[in-house]
Structure formats: structure tokens, C-alpha cells
Amino acid sequence: MDKKRKDSVIRATVDRAALLRGVLMLTALALLLCFGLKPSRAAAPDAEDGALTASDASARLSAECELLQRVTFSPCGHEMTRRQRLPAELAGMTKDELAAKYDQWVITSFSPAQVSMERALALYCPEHVVLMPDESGQLCIFRNRYGDALALVRELGVPLSDLPDDVQEEVRPGLGFDDEVTLEKWLESVQS
Secondary structure, three states, rough: OHHOOOOOOOOHHHHHHHHHHHHHHHHHHHHHHHHHHHOOOOOOHHHHHHHHHHHOOOOOOOOOEEEEEEEEOOOOOEEEEEEEEEOHHHHOHHHHHHHHHHOEEEEEEEEEOOOOOOOEOOOOOOOOOOEEEEEEEEEEEEOOOOOOEEEEEEEEEEEHHHHOOOHHHOOOOOEOOOHHHHHHHHHHHOOO
């Protein structure tokens, strides 16, 4: 066999092998698409799911219901989750009735056994102390002791008016610190 003819036979064999691999690959992909990637029954909504959703609207809270409340503290970005038993007077309420009672909260999940709700507060979380003036303009240290309101820790005996104007604007709505020592060092630095 001459050299040219031998090269064309080898090339034809290689081309046939590549063609066979390609056909097998396409066949495997087609089978995978037909059988392997079918959506499961759970992924597709059906008539039964609609019935469950409709019945959820009329679901009522049980007396043993667990209440999960997630609070986000906007100034510091920290979150706190409270887990408690549903107050007795709320047992038997529907989602709409509960939403009316907790109008400042967003209900994120609702079932007779468990309710989850969220709320954002414009307060520092209990991990911080807050420097701000009281009603008379005196600087005080406050702390969020209960999760939803600031409580007075102590008065500092320094009027807000003693601070530079730009610092007064920063402190007036409340300025959070990790601890009282850091707060007092900061206050000394802006007063000097």
C-alpha cells in the first residue's frame, strides 16, 4: 500500500471513531434529558397544594403554639431572636387576626403550631451602650435592657451644648459604643 492511501485509511478510521464518540455522547445526553431530569412530583404545584393554601388562611393558633420573634436593630445591624410560648389570649386566632394584633411586625410563617415574625427597630441592641441627651439636654448613658426600649444607666453631668456643633448632631439621635469605657474615652477626646 502506498503512503498516501495508508494515510487516508488512518484518517478515515480516526474520523469514524470521533463520529461514533459524538453519536454516543448525544445519545447519552438525550437519555439524560428524557429520563434523568424530569421534575419530581413535589416540585410541581397541583390541586392538593392549592387546597392546603386555602385552608392555611383559616388555620387557628393552638394553645401550645411557639412564637418566634426576630428583631433587627438598625443602627448596629445585630439581630435577636426570642422564642416563647404563645400568650394564652392569642390562642385560636387566625393569621389575619394575629397580624392586626402585631401590626408593627411582619409575619413570615404561620401554622397552628408555630408563628415566626420579624421587625426592625431603630435602636441599638442590648450589647451596646448609647450616648445621647435626656429631655433636659444633659448627656446620659442608656442601654437597651429589654430589647425594645432604652433605659437610663446614668447621667454624665455634661450638657450636650458643651460639645462641638458637628458632634452634637452626631450624638443627638444616640451614638452606640461597645462598653462604657470606650464611650467615656471617646467623650473625653471630643471635649478636648
